Amino acid sequence: MARKTGSHSEITGPRVRDAALKLIAQHGFAAVSMRRIAEEVGVQAGALYNYTRDKQALLFDLMRNHMEELLAARQEAAVSGDPVARLDAFTRFHIHWHLPRGDQVFISYMELRNLTPENFAEIERLRKVYEDELEHILQDGVDAGLFHLDDTKVTTLAIIAMLTGMSTWYRAEGRLSLDRIEGLYVGMVRRLVGI
Amino acid sequence: MARKTGSHSEITGPRVRDAALKLIAQHGFAAVSMRRIAEEVGVQAGALYNYTRDKQALLFDLMRNHMEELLAARQEAAVSGDPVARLDAFTRFHIHWHLPRGDQVFISYMELRNLTPENFAEIERLRKVYEDELEHILQDGVDAGLFHLDDTKVTTLAIIAMLTGMSTWYRAEGRLSLDRIEGLYVGMVRRLVGI
DNA sequence: GTCTATATAATGATAGAC
DNA sequence: GTCTATCATTATATAGAC
Known part of the structure; x- marks a missing residue:
């Protein structure tokens, strides 16, 4: 209308x-x-x-907004305590937050190349903050002797790729319930860190 | 020139x-x-x-060619034998084949939405053939009592997402050698299937 | 097989009326 | 704040000369 x-x-x-x-x-x-x-x-x-201001600013605002909302939500949802609980919470948070935001996730991964260099750098900076959250959990788990993995950085990137990939195939009307899938991913992430 | x-x-x-x-x-x-x-x-x-014929045909040819070369190379590299060896071979094949083809991989994941519906269906069909290769390995490993995982299909998708995600961050001049990274991923894939 | 030239349509962005 | 109108540019694709 x-x-x-x-x-x-x-x-x-x-x-x-x-x-x-x-x-x-x-x-x-x-x-x-x-x-x-x-x-x-x-x-x-x-x-x-x-x-x-122009078309570029429109794209940048969408992507920056997405990343800043992600970081704010993550900060609110973060738990303290032992690394295993923090890891499980991270897995569940990532899935719960990203899944209903398919469009934003898609844009944030696909349209990086259409940002100006300055705007790209800012988005990458925010993304790195989020990755570091997970990396710290893994490092703390390793330091506490709870996790057994070969490389903290590579495992961090592997986990995020694995979790984010879910957005490309999940359908609400699919074979498995969201709760069930979430449980599967919590289990797979645990396996990846050797517990 | x-x-x-x-x-x-x-x-x-x-x-x-x-x-x-x-x-x-x-x-x-x-x-x-x-x-x-x-x-x-x-x-x-x-x-x-x-x-x-037109711009659409140019894109479709690039993507179809990529998938058909992948399937041909996979067929040539496939090993028989026990599921553990086949799984390790799949991991190494995926990394070795995709890594030097960053542009093709990127296009094949990013430009699906710019294909006509008919062309999209054909690319998805070819992609599924490749996914099924891994899924069969996982199923055989489960049937043989060697692998311990909760859901074959979800684990298949998780592994492929994890492996393909490597293309987004790997740089030849990076901290780790390709051999080392390959070994890390072989280990992580093994962990994901419970061995 | 490639060129030049062109048809036809669409693009991002701006100016000024209301 | 939105409209209409428009500028200057660019787009895909084709026609016909060489």
Whole structure:
């Protein structure tokens, strides 16, 4: 439903971001035009520039927002205690947080090459903060003699790749319930660290 | 170096594919124009249409070629014998084959959404053939009482995601040698199947 | 087989009216 | 804040000369 002229700043902003998120995940950043995003929102293309400086800023905002929300949620969900409990919590957090955000996850991995170098560096910095969270858990587990693995850094990257890969095949109507899959991944992550 | 007019069919064809591969991996399919590919090859844009029906066919050929070469190489490298040996061989094959083909791997995962539905279905079919190779190894190992895992299908997908993720961070000049990394992944895959 | 030239359509972004 | 209108550029693909 296209809107007529008028002032709608308080709702149009989020709608622009939602439309861009959905369309970019579906077709790719370069394949989605500003006109197409505007059409989805129900405004004319020129109106989008009240909410973003240009197309690049729109992509960067989506990706930075995704990473910052991830880090904030992670900080809230982090548990203290023994490394095994922290590892299990990390696995469950990663799955629970990423799974309902398929579009954001997809964009954050696929559209890195369409960022300017400065914007790319910032996203990579945020991603590294998240990876370091897991790496510290593994290192603490190794130091405590609880985990048995050959290389902390490589195991960190392997676990994250394994967990994130779930987004590419999981379907809510699939063979296994989310709880069951989560349990499977908790078990596999434990195996990877030798417990 | 731009070429002058003349007949060069025997060399231009592969050069078009090489240029498209490199540029699409770098910038994404939608972001790369036929003009840019032609410039890289050293011909005018119109000349590309002697080698591809249109831009879509160019992408599909790259992806189909990648998958068919993968399956052919896999068939040649497959070993028989006990499941543990077959699993180790699969791990080493996957790493050795994918690592020097970063551009192809990247495109094959990133550009699926830019294929027409028919072309997408064909690529997915080929990918499933490869996944089934690993799944059969896991199932045989479970049946023989050698592997101990909770779900063959999920473990298959987890292993492939873990192995393929290596392409996103491996650098030849990095901290670890390829042999060392390969050994680490063989160990992690073994752990994932409970041996 | 490649070139030049072109048809036709779409793009990102801006200016000024309301 | 949104609209209409538009600029300047770029896109895919084709036609016909050589």
